[in-house]
Amino acid sequence: MKFNLSFVLLITFIKDIHGEHCEKGWPFPQDFLIGAASAAYQVEGGWNASGKGENNWDWFTHNKPWMIADQSNGDVACDSFHKYKKDVAIMKDIGFDFYRFSISWSRIFPTGFANDISKDGIKYYHDLIHELRSKGLEPFVTIYHWDHPQVLEQMGGWINEMMVDWFTDFSKIVFQEFGPKVKYFVTINEPSSFCYGGYGGTSKAPAWNLPLNAEYLCMHNVLKAHAKAYHMYYEKFRSTQNGIIGIALPCNHYFHKNEEDSITPDIAFQYDCGWMANPIFSKDGDYPKIMRERIDENSRIQGWPRSRLPKFTQTEVEYIRGTSDYFGLNHYTSYIAVPVQKEVNKGWANDRGFYQIVDPKWPVSASSWLRVVPEGFGGILRKITKEYGNTPIYVLENGYSDTGSLNDLDRINYYYSYLKEMLLAIKDGCNVKSYAAWSIMDNYEWTEGYNAHFGLLQVDFNDARRKRTYKNSAHWFKNLLQSRTLLPVQNCTNNN
Numbered sequence: 001m002k003f004n005l006s007f008v009l010l011i012t013f014i015k016d017i018h019g020e021h022c023e024k025g026w027p028f029p030q031d032f033l034i035g036a037a038s039a040a041y042q043v044e045g046g047w048n049a050s051g052k053g054e055n056n057w058d059w060f061t062h063n064k065p066w067m068i069a070d071q072s073n074g075d076v077a078c079d080s081f082h083k084y085k086k087d088v089a090i091m092k093d094i095g096f097d098f099y100r101f102s103i104s105w106s107r108i109f110p111t112g113f114a115n116d117i118s119k120d121g122i123k124y125y126h127d128l129i130h131e132l133r134s135k136g137l138e139p140f141v142t143i144y145h146w147d148h149p150q151v152l153e154q155m156g157g158w159i160n161e162m163m164v165d166w167f168t169d170f171s172k173i174v175f176q177e178f179g180p181k182v183k184y185f186v187t188i189n190e191p192s193s194f195c196y197g198g199y200g201g202t203s204k205a206p207a208w209n210l211p212l213n214a215e216y217l218c219m220h221n222v223l224k225a226h227a228k229a230y231h232m233y234y235e236k237f238r239s240t241q242n243g244i245i246g247i248a249l250p251c252n253h254y255f256h257k258n259e260e261d262s263i264t265p266d267i268a269f270q271y272d273c274g275w276m277a278n279p280i281f282s283k284d285g286d287y288p289k290i291m292r293e294r295i296d297e298n299s300r301i302q303g304w305p306r307s308r309l310p311k312f313t314q315t316e317v318e319y320i321r322g323t324s325d326y327f328g329l330n331h332y333t334s335y336i337a338v339p340v341q342k343e344v345n346k347g348w349a350n351d352r353g354f355y356q357i358v359d360p361k362w363p364v365s366a367s368s369w370l371r372v373v374p375e376g377f378g379g380i381l382r383k384i385t386k387e388y389g390n391t392p393i394y395v396l397e398n399g400y401s402d403t404g405s406l407n408d409l410d411r412i413n414y415y416y417s418y419l420k421e422m423l424l425a426i427k428d429g430c431n432v433k434s435y436a437a438w439s440i441m442d443n444y445e446w447t448e449g450y451n452a453h454f455g456l457l458q459v460d461f462n463d464a465r466r467k468r469t470y471k472n473s474a475h476w477f478k479n480l481l482q483s484r485t486l487l488p489v490q491n492c493t494n495n496n
């Protein structure tokens with residue numbers, strides 16, 4: 001189904017004659033960057049092409065297919081390893097300013113370590129970056145988006161502190177090779193997602209399921225690895241490459257259950273977002289005080305010889321604090337935070353002292369964790385600004401999953417209502433500089449397999465050629481990028 005440009009023009013025209021009945025268009029600020037996002041394992045395929053080594057997701061999906069909703073894997077995915085030129089041509093046509101993609105670690109280091117570098121792996125990303133730049137799109141490079149060589153996982157993955165050095169080795173090659181042509185770097189994508197899901201739980205590789213323990217150890221190493229890569233970039237590369245570098249954090253917004261409860265939503269924010277953000281973006285650094293106090297206390301009550309939340313030395317606190325040029329925000333949804341009382345001699349349930357629920361009135365998506373709550377987007381942008389000051393915010397992921405229709409009005413409504421909240425937050429003084437839609441095309445959605453469709457383009461996964469087809473949301477974004485204005489989705493004469 002083709003989106004009709006004259007429909008948009010008609011809206012604009014009707015708006016002129018019935019202005020008072022219609023919502024106005026919302027212009028984007030000048031210099032605001034709008035892009036689309038993906039990740040290596042979710043789109044590339046070519047899992048063993050050109051000497052690529054096995055990574056943690058290859059191993060996980062091949063050896064534990066029952067952990068994946070449809071028992072599928074990313075062996076071929078969207079085949080972007082072979083079809084990257086097509087992808088770039090599509091993004092050029094839609095008119096995006098940048099493409100956020102990630103580098104497959106085991107494509108660069110097939111045996112896992114820096115003594116064995118794959119020329120073919122490096123060439124693939126040079127080709128992709130060249131293709132983007134020659135079409136006028138900025139490459140926005142995520143160094144780590146959840147896939148690492150399986151041999152590193154065998155050695156403990158993110159629980160092994162050596163991961164800090166291994167990640168730094170990998171980052172160094174990325175900066176050396178691609179830094180001269182890349183202005184935007186993300187070190188690590190969504191630490192809490194893989195620390196919780198992969199080490200504390202079972203929703204991500206390697207599904208260790210060691211809750212209230214392994215996720216804290218994972219995050220501790222991730223924060224150190226991020227900081228070390230950041231410092232290396234500043235000491236060795238920044239003066240010649242002139243890029244910026246940050247981290248992408250997934251932060252939900254939390255509402256209160258009762259009017260009088262102003263505390264629980266803030267506690268929820270600290271556990272959900274502050275856990276990662278406070279060490280980097282706060283004035284004093286380190287984990288949020290509330291986490292320190294409660295987890296220390298719980299650990300003591302439970303008889304652990306030391307706190308389950310590891311401690312940074314003061315030197316480490318200072319080394320990590322301030323290591324991001326922007327706040328990279330991935331935001332999709334919101335929750336209601338409900339307090340639970342502290343139990344005498346038992347401490348705080350789940351370390352946190354709250355649980356989260358949703359309002360049943362919030363519209364659903366194809367992903368159980370994703371409800372449509374646009375006002376939460378404005379809420380989290382204001383909260384981040386309040387907590388961490390004027391650091392520029394780069395929205396690096398936002399999007400909606402459905403079951404795959406080309407006529408994806410729900411997705412368009414999601415983007416419209418979320419973008420409107422973002423523009424309102426900017427008007428209120430939030431320093432938001434960019435926005436990336438997740439995702440450019442339907443892809444491999446981790447343990448949700450191919451069931452959750454987040455794409456602006458549909459990909460036919462039954463077709464060996466992995467044919468890409470525009471959904472209405474892709475046409476909608478094309479119009480938005482031409483006008484640089486957010487226009488109402490509904491024909492406003494119907495709203496009288």
Ligand SMILES: *[C@@H]1O[C@H](CO)[C@@H](O)[C@H](O)[C@H]1NC(C)=O
Binds near residue numbers: 048075
């Ligand atoms: C790559 O993996 C496929 C199965 O996904 C297999 O058929 C093929 O032989 C492998 N190629 C190489 C070079 O190992």
